[in-house]
Amino acid sequence: MLLRLRPPAIEDEAEVRAAHAELLDERFLFLLHWEPERCWRDYVEELERRRRGIAVPAELVPATFLLADVEGALVGRVSIRHELNDFLLREGGHIGYCVRRAHRRRGYATEILRQSLIIARAQGVRDVMVACDVGNIASQAVIERLGGELEDVRVGGDGIAKRRYWIR
Numbered sequence: 020m021l022l023r024l025r026p027p028a029i030e031d032e033a034e035v036r037a038a039h040a041e042l043l044d045e046r047f048l049f050l051l052h053w054e055p056e057r058c059w060r061d062y063v064e065e066l067e068r069r070r071r072g073i074a075v076p077a078e079l080v081p082a083t084f085l086l087a088d089v090e091g092a093l094v095g096r097v098s099i100r101h102e103l104n105d106f107l108l109r110e111g112g113h114i115g116y117c118v119r120r121a122h123r124r125r126g127y128a129t130e131i132l133r134q135s136l137i138i139a140r141a142q143g144v145r146d147v148m149v150a151c152d153v154g155n156i157a158s159q160a161v162i163e164r165l166g167g168e169l170e171d172v173r174v175g176g177d178g179i180a181k182r183r184y185w186i187r
């Protein structure tokens with residue numbers, strides 16, 4: 020499978036906005052810390068600063084945000100956190116991903132997580148925490164396929180129980 024993780028570019032704006040709107044219908048954020056009124060170019064530059072750990076707001080951590088591209092189609096995205104803060108340790112995890120509905124059940128999320136583990140390790144993260152909502156059987160299957168060991172189940176800030184895994 021030719022799935023490539025790459026940074027967002029200026030030309031991606033329309034497709035990314037479409038993906039964001041689609042995922043919002045499922046109450047999932049394709050873009051993090053984003054408002055539709057925001058200038059896309061500024062946002063892309065901010066993502067690059069976040070990746071390099073420059074001027075990261077106190078409540079956030081350095082992170083790599085990448086789009087998943089399959090032969091030119093935007094199929095999903097991933098956010099790879101280089102470290103954990105209290106919120107991420109409790110429920111957010113090191114890696115958060117999604118796949119657009121039209122592209123699901125083709126192994127893309129599994130491939131996104133597989134490649135993201137390599138990127139996280141390159142950032143010096145040894146043990147990777149990944150969490151999913153109880154009942155999110157697709158994400159649970161992805162995490163367990165990649166060797167996730169369940170630590171516990173905790174209710175998150177949104178009132179939904181999360182399965183917390185470590186991939187060592």
Ligand SMILES: CC(C)(COP(=O)(O)OP(=O)(O)OC[C@H]1O[C@@H](n2cnc3c(N)ncnc32)[C@H](O)[C@@H]1OP(=O)(O)O)[C@@H](O)C(=O)NCCC(=O)NCCS
Nearest residue numbers: 047116117118123124125126127128129150151157158160
């Ligand atoms: C979770 C999500 C990323 C899965 O993406 P995907 O590309 O479809 O996942 P994959 O194809 O790699 O694997 C999913 C596996 O989960 C299981 N699965 C997926 N959907 C399923 C369903 N409706 N019923 C039963 N099992 C299901 C299957 O085992 C499947 O593998 P298979 O198709 O080989 O049988 C996607 O559904 C999504 O983006 N959801 C919304 C956002 C989200 O929940 N992100 C994860 C946050 S932790």
